[in-house]
Amino acid sequence: MTSPNMPDPKTDVLANRDRIVEDLRDIVPGEGVVDATNQMRAFETDGLTAYRQLPLVVVLPETVAQVSRVLKYCQKYGIRVVPRGSGTSLSGGALPLEDAVLLVMSRFNKVLEIDYDNRVAVVQPGVTNLGVSNAVAERGFYYAPDPSSQIACSIGGNVAENAGGVHCLKYGLTTNNVLGLQMVTIDGEVIRLGGRHLDSEGYDILGLMTGSEGLLAVVTEITVRILQKPETARAMLVGFPSNEAAGQCVADIIGAGIIPGGIEMMDRLAIKAAEDFVQAGYPLDVEALLIVELDGPEAEVDHLIGKVEAIAGNNGATMSRVSTSEEERQTFWAGRKAAFPAVGRISPDYYCMDGTIPRKRLPEVLAGMRELSEKHELAVANVFHAGDGNLHPLILYDANNPGELERAEEFGNDILRLCVEVGGVLTGEHGVGVEKRDLMPAMFNKDDLDQQIRIKCAFDEQHLLNPGKVFPELRRCAEMGRMHISRGQLPFPDIPRF
Ligand SMILES: Cc1cc2nc3c(=O)[nH]c(=O)nc-3n(C[C@H](O)[C@H](O)[C@H](O)COP(=O)(O)OP(=O)(O)OC[C@H]3O[C@@H](n4cnc5c(N)ncnc54)[C@H](O)[C@@H]3O)c2cc1C
Numbered sequence: 136m137t138s139p140n141m142p143d144p145k146t147d148v149l150a151n152r153d154r155i156v157e158d159l160r161d162i163v164p165g166e167g168v169v170d171a172t173n174q175m176r177a178f179e180t181d182g183l184t185a186y187r188q189l190p191l192v193v194v195l196p197e198t199v200a201q202v203s204r205v206l207k208y209c210q211k212y213g214i215r216v217v218p219r220g221s222g223t224s225l226s227g228g229a230l231p232l233e234d235a236v237l238l239v240m241s242r243f244n245k246v247l248e249i250d251y252d253n254r255v256a257v258v259q260p261g262v263t264n265l266g267v268s269n270a271v272a273e274r275g276f277y278y279a280p281d282p283s284s285q286i287a288c289s290i291g292g293n294v295a296e297n298a299g300g301v302h303c304l305k306y307g308l309t310t311n312n313v314l315g316l317q318m319v320t321i322d323g324e325v326i327r328l329g330g331r332h333l334d335s336e337g338y339d340i341l342g343l344m345t346g347s348e349g350l351l352a353v354v355t356e357i358t359v360r361i362l363q364k365p366e367t368a369r370a371m372l373v374g375f376p377s378n379e380a381a382g383q384c385v386a387d388i389i390g391a392g393i394i395p396g397g398i399e400m401m402d403r404l405a406i407k408a409a410e411d412f413v414q415a416g417y418p419l420d421v422e423a424l425l426i427v428e429l430d431g432p433e434a435e436v437d438h439l440i441g442k443v444e445a446i447a448g449n450n451g452a453t454m455s456r457v458s459t460s461e462e463e464r465q466t467f468w469a470g471r472k473a474a475f476p477a478v479g480r481i482s483p484d485y486y487c488m489d490g491t492i493p494r495k496r497l498p499e500v501l502a503g504m505r506e507l508s509e510k511h512e513l514a515v516a517n518v519f520h521a522g523d524g525n526l527h528p529l530i531l532y533d534a535n536n537p538g539e540l541e542r543a544e545e546f547g548n549d550i551l552r553l554c555v556e557v558g559g560v561l562t563g564e565h566g567v568g569v570e571k572r573d574l575m576p577a578m579f580n581k582d583d584l585d586q587q588i589r590i591k592c593a594f595d596e597q598h599l600l601n602p603g604k605v606f607p608e609l610r611r612c613a614e615m616g617r618m619h620i621s622r623g624q625l626p627f628p629d630i631p632r633f
Pocket of ligand 1: 181182217218219220221222223224225227228229240260281282283284287288289290291292293294295296297298299300301348349350352353354355475476564565601
């Protein structure tokens with residue numbers, strides 16, 4: 136499949152490509168503009184590899200001034216822009232458009248300042264998530280949100296997707312760990328939000344930017360909170376005879392007032408795939424496995440491990456093992472962190488979903504998923520951020536079998552509809568992108584969507600930043616009551632509907 140239904144390319148932009156490339160080379164000289172087809176291939180897709188599209192041109196700026204000039208230029212000539220970090224988005228957020236500049240932020244790769252007194256690091260958006268932790272590790276600090284893709288994904292992409300990870304239950308998502316931003320709007324204006332302090336002045340635009348999926352502005356600098364590593368961290372493996380029992384155990388742990396550093400769940404298929412891949416010591420005779428990490432002072436951790444073991448026993452756990460060294464703790468996590476590639480070894484293709492549900496509805500949703508698996512005749516492996524109720528069903532399919540990709544997508548859509556039906560939401564951490572765009576009406580009515588589009592219009596009236604993502608249709612800003620129409624002339628008549 137090449138591309139989902141996207142806005143029609145602007146013919147005038149396509150016709151003027153040579154001129155546009157030349158102008159962009161003036162702004163970003165050297166190797167910062169890539170227009171050869173074979174070189175652009177590296178950028179034609181992101182983590183949602185079912186879709187691919189060559190961009191108009193790839194631009195890799197190195198300075199904020201260059202970002203500002205590129206955006207100003209694009210706004211002047213009505214050229215669309217797709218921001219990109221490392222391209223690991225699983226919702227197609229960084230999927231290029233044929234008539235759009237792909238603005239790749241990977242050369243913004245410096246840690247600008249580490250301020251231990253204020254417990255913050257100031258970094259450029261192209262630094263990898265793990266790079267932030269590595270930069271502060273020698274003083275015993277780290278950056279808490281830890282997506283499984285942390286070795287590759289950029290911190291700018293994390294902000295745009297409000298990324299999460301196994302430790303976000305206790306320490307919060309990206310939005311809870313970003314204190315300040317510098318960003319450039321489509322008209323080239325450089326804006327600072329927040330700083331090194333808690334709470335922002337005025338409206339919480341910092342909160343609005345986090346999770347804005349590249350639709351509002353381009354992030355050029357980020358101030359993140361860094362935390363001191365806990366004195367002790369130990370992980371437990373706890374096995375159950377059913378997913379329902381494991382789900383109930385999670386609810387009981389949280390209900391008892393214990394907030395583990397992380398609490399993850401895997402079903403039989405995912406356990407086996409991960410164990411075969413990394414030999415993490417997972418039991419193969421259980422239906423569901425919890426990995427529960429307790430962290431803090433040693434005495435507290437010991438106490439909480441005892442409490443969790445008791446709760447697990449009450450829920451029928453058939454095995455429990457506590458890590459006895461840092462190496463063993465890392466090994467327990469290695470299986471979970473490698474779960475996606477591990478599933479990739481047992482199926483030619485898989486489709487990773489991301490939805491969130493109220494924790495207590497987990498057994499019902501798992502039962503529903505089993506029925507859907509039969510209906511669509513495709514297997515599903517389950518990996519969850521169980522503490523957050525964030526599901527990651529991995530639908531197994533083979534794209535070489537005609538119709539299987541479409542069936543996998545329909546299966547995925549049914550799972551997300553189920554999440555919404557039980558009071559959950561369409562995404563937990565991977566964003567809406569193109570993947571869930573057309574499902575937005577399952578969650579929001581027209582008024583809700585209009586309100587969100589009004590915010591988009593306040594930043595980007597011409598819908599130049601990442602169009603075709605998040606919103607199922609581009610309503611003209613004029614339709615949002617945002618613009619005045621003079622002498623019957625619609626402003627921006629070229630904004631397409633799709
Ligand atoms: C194997 C695997 C495991 C994953 N596990 C997790 C996980 O545990 N948790 C999780 O949250 N995600 C996970 N992801 C998804 C992905 O890694 C995250 O969404 C990540 O935040 C994307 O970062 P990126 O730099 O790759 O962004 P990209 O994919 O390049 O872009 C993502 C979005 O951000 C926008 N964007 C990027 N940079 C900027 C910028 N500087 N300014 C404005 N907008 C920008 C883009 O336009 C796009 O909409 C996983 C992905 C893979 C492939």
